[in-house]
Amino acid sequence: MSEGEKLVSIEDEMKSSYIDYSMSVIISRALPDVRDGLKPVHRRVLYGMYKLGIFSNSSYKKSARIVGEVLGKYHPHGDISVYDTMVRMAQEWTLRYPLIDGQGNFGSLDADPPAAMRYTEVRMKKISEEMLLDLKKNTVDIQLNFDDSLEEPVVLPTRIPNLLINGSSGIAVGMATNIPPHNIKETINAICAYIDNGNNLSIEQIMKYIKAPDFPTGGIIYGYEGVKNAFHTGRGRIILRAKAHLEEIQGRQCIIVDEIPYQVNKSDLITRTVELMKEGKMEGIYQIRDESDRNGLRIVYILKQNTHPKILLNKLFKYTSLQTYFNVNNIALVNGKPVKLNIKDLIQHFIDHRHDVIIRRSKYQLTKCKNRVHVLVGFLKILDHLDILIQMIKKSKNHGDACKTLIKEFKVSEIQSKSILDIRLQNLTSLELEKLKKEHDELIKKIDFFKKVLDQYHIRTKIIKEELLEIKKKYQDSRRTQIDYSGNKFNIEDLIENEQVVLTISHAGYIKRTSLSEYKRQGRGGIGNRGATAREYDFFKHLLIARNHQYLLLFTEKGKCFWLRVYEIPEGSKISKGRAIQNIIHLQQDDKVNAYILTGDLTNKEYVRNYYVMMVTQKGIIKKTPLENYSRPRKYGINAIVIRKGDSLLEAIKTKGDSHVFIAAKSGKIIRFSEKNVRSTGRASSGVIGIHLSDKNDIVIGMICVNVNVKEKGHLLVVSEKGFGKRSYLKDYRFTNRGGKGIKTINVTKKTGNLIAIKYVTDQDDLMIIKKSGIIIRISVSDIRVMGRTTQGVRLINLKKNDAIADVEKIYKPTGDPIL
Incomplete structure (x- = not known):
């Protein structure tokens, strides 16, 4: 090492050099200045x-x-x-x-x-x-x-709040900025309101003026939580969606996209959608056309027949850049240092910059006015001595000598003397001299104004506001990006059509859902369609009509309750056997599902408080519990009812607390009483006697709860094991006390078999009847006769030898789903 050199730690040198480099990138390249953006x-x-x-x-x-x-x-x-x-x-x-x-x-x-x-x-x-x-x-x-x-x-010295209206983005070393653009009209309104309120406007009040970012490509801001976070903290995730509508072109439904999210590549968007079509994830799209031109953007998605447009559009939002995210990160340079800023900070820094500009501009203009006044005062001093002035100038040897003479004789400054000598003769007319006097008076007023601007803060804020309003008048335009305040993150329901489906549960515990459209209506007495391929020892026990977005409560014979969404149940064709329930819920091996309830949104507190769950066991024990008690599911289920020894849960029904209860036994007996006779209890109770079964071999086969407001417009439908059924009037069944033996509802014989099902029906309903062999038939309730209470009924379905009916379910036909 030569003399004068010293050793340097490579670690220290790397740190120092990297810091210098990073600060250079931050200040000189990547981040905007908060003042001019x-x-x-x-x-x-x-x-x-x-x-x-x-x-x-x-x-x-x-x-x-x-x-x-x-x-x-x-x-x-x-x-x-x-x-x-x-x-x-x-x-x-x-x-x-x-x-x-x-x-x-x-x-x-x-x-x-x-x-x-x-x-x-x-x-x-x-x-x-x-x-x-x-x-x-x-x-x-x-x-x-x-x-x-x-x-x-x-x-x-910008007059426009450029950082707010145009935003900025950049990647520095160890940090990045991503500031969204805003509408100039909304921004200026917010700044003016902020000034009017003494620079003390809260962020919530600012948001009344600046609703949200306004992107140049339009689109929709889906949900407002990200916007609020960005305005309050300087960071937030804003969901952006394309703007689309439906059109019918040459007999086909089409989704038309008019605006796409900010910074989305249109060509890549279409290419990605085509790839998804090839992968089978966009089966509903028949063709994509890009019809964009110089007049605007237009992407056309031509749909296949029977494709649900809303569901497909949600899939496009889910899997393509028709929905994107704008991650707000408001970092800008404040006094040469990177700082994270909320919306209030951005407004305050712009106002501070404008104050600084106006102060410096006023100082400059004040100095200029004072200098001009100084010159004019010199002019005014010699107005009454023009003849003497001319003689003095004529006698002077040169320009310098003339200046000295003027300074000595008229007591003027050097600047004034030079200005007097530079004046043109034509400016010595009386008219021009009058103009000079007027100019002097006006400059005195300006000097007084500029002094006030420099001394008084409120005058500067008034100037800032006036200049901003002038900018707003020149450049204001309408908001391009719409705001969907109700939007939120994607739910799986957005991708699943809320169509009616058939839920089937077999005796061996297999469950599936099938589109209701696969089952065609037949006339009374038909032989039915093949419903499923069941094992020899298995048969279908339950059949339920539901919608995909509903909640399904499953009740087991041991009194446990499980919680499912209908769309979570595996889909299967009519002939498939389905999937074992044990693979979907944590069901014990010696337990099985015996009852089910379809509900609306169990997370809605107001909804669950208005309903009860009415349960009945095979031994005739009945219990009523608020639905709210079943709205918080657990992985391994919750206890719904305490089952007594030798008994099992049979049925569970959702009620409003004022229904008429009908309980039927396989012997053909039925009892009717008011639901108000059953006291509401918690989940950890066993219930009270609903119907007294005199025969030890008799069991309850079903229960219905009829709304008291129905006024008995419908009928009571009963179906026997051998395929016989009938309708009868509700008024044929008198009220009795809870716990009675009941009255006859069907004449049970060897020909009819035991009672298998009871339903409350109207003429507008359809019935789904399923055999133990798996055959299903769909018939209209209006095809079944209304008959007396004690008759055996008519044949509803033809049964082969050793076959029997496994279950009966009705399909609701009125508009609006009655199961909520």
Whole structure:
């Protein structure tokens, strides 16, 4: 090591060098200044055009000319970086309020590259001139350029809140910024309200003016939580959706997309959708057409027949960039340091900058006015001595001698004397002299005004507000991005059509759901369709009509309750056997599902408080418990009822607390009493006697609860084991006390078999009847005769030898789902 050199730790040198590099990137390249919202390259592009005189009212100039000017004088980082910046500043789909007026090919929404800089032409937009106004009035600090040969502004004295209306994005070292654009009208209204309120407006109050970001490509902000987080903290995740509507084209339904989310590549969007079609994830799309032109964007999704448009659109939102996220991260340079800012901070810093600009501008104008007044005072001193003045000048040897003479004789300053000597003879007319006096008086008033501006804060805020309102009048426009306040994150229900389905549960515990459209209606006495392929020892025990979005409570014979969504049940065809319930819920091996309840949204507290669960066991024990007790599911189920020895849970029904209860036994007996006779108890109780079974071999086969407001417009349907059934009037069944033996509802014989099911039906309902062999028949209730209470009924379905009915379920036909 030679003399004068010293050892340096490589670790320390790396740290120091990396910090210097990172700060250079942060300050000189990647992050915008909070005052004018510009990065250095954007500022230099505008300043370069300003120096060249390329304003909005001038002719277009070649882009290469501006790039060369900026590159050679202010920004030595490569021509591509400068030209790409100019291109983005001219693209209407990139900036909410473009700063450059471009002529030629500046790219497209498909991410097509712009033409080379030698082909395109540019000039300033009118709104850009508002950012450079007053630049010559010493309003901002000036710094030397990279080689100290020229000067450039540190920041622009912008009149527009550019960072708020155009946003910014950039990746620095160890940090990034992603500030969304906002509507200029909303932004200026918020700033003016903030000023009017003494700079003490809360963020919630600001949000009454600035509703949300406003993106140049429009679209929809789906949900408001991300917007609130961004406004309050400076960080938030905003969900953006495309704007779409439905049209019918040549007999086919079509989804038309008019606006896509910000920063989405249209070409990539369509390509990705085609890939999903090939993968089988978008089976409902027949064809995609891009019909976009210079008048606007238009993507056409032509749908296949019988495709549900809303479900398909939700799938497009789920799997393609028709729905994206804008991750807000409001980081900008404040006094040369990166700071995370909320919406209030951004407004405050802009106002502070405007105060600083107005103070510096007023000082500049005050000095200029004082200097002019000083000159005019000199003029006014010699107005009455013009003849003497002329003689003195004529006698002077030269200009310097004349100045000295004037200073000595009229007691004027050197500046005043030079101005007097420079005055033209034509300005010595009485009219011109009167103008000088008037100018002097006006300047005195201006000086007084500028002093007040410098001394009084409220006058400056008034000027800021007036200038902002002028900007608003010039450039305001309507909001492009709509806001869907009710939107939230994706739910699986958005991708599943809420259609009616048939749920079947077999004796061996297999469950499935099948679209109701697979079952066609037949006449009474038909032989039915093949419903499923069951094992020899298995048969279908339960059949239920539901909708995909409903909740299903499953009750086991041991009194446990499990919680499922209908769409969570595996889908199967008519002939499939389904899936074992044990693989879906945590059911004990010696337990099985005996009852079920369809409900609405169990997370809705108001809904669950208005309903009860009525349960009955095979031994005739009945129990009523509030539905709210079953609204908080657990992985291994919850206890629904305490089952006594030798008994099992048979039926569970959702009620409103004022129903008429009908309990039927297989012997053909039925009892009717008011639900109010059954006291509501908790889950850990066993219940009370509902019907007294005199025969020890007799068991309860079903229960119905009829709403008291129905006024008995429907009928009581009973079906026997051998396929006989009938309807009878509810009035044929008298009220009795709970716990009675009941009265006869069907004449049970060897021909009819035991009673198997009871239902409350109307003429508008259909019936699904399933045999133990798996055959299902769908018939209309109106085809079944209304008969006396003690008759045996008519044959509903033909049964082969050794076959029997396993279950009966009705299909609701009125509009609006009655099972809620």
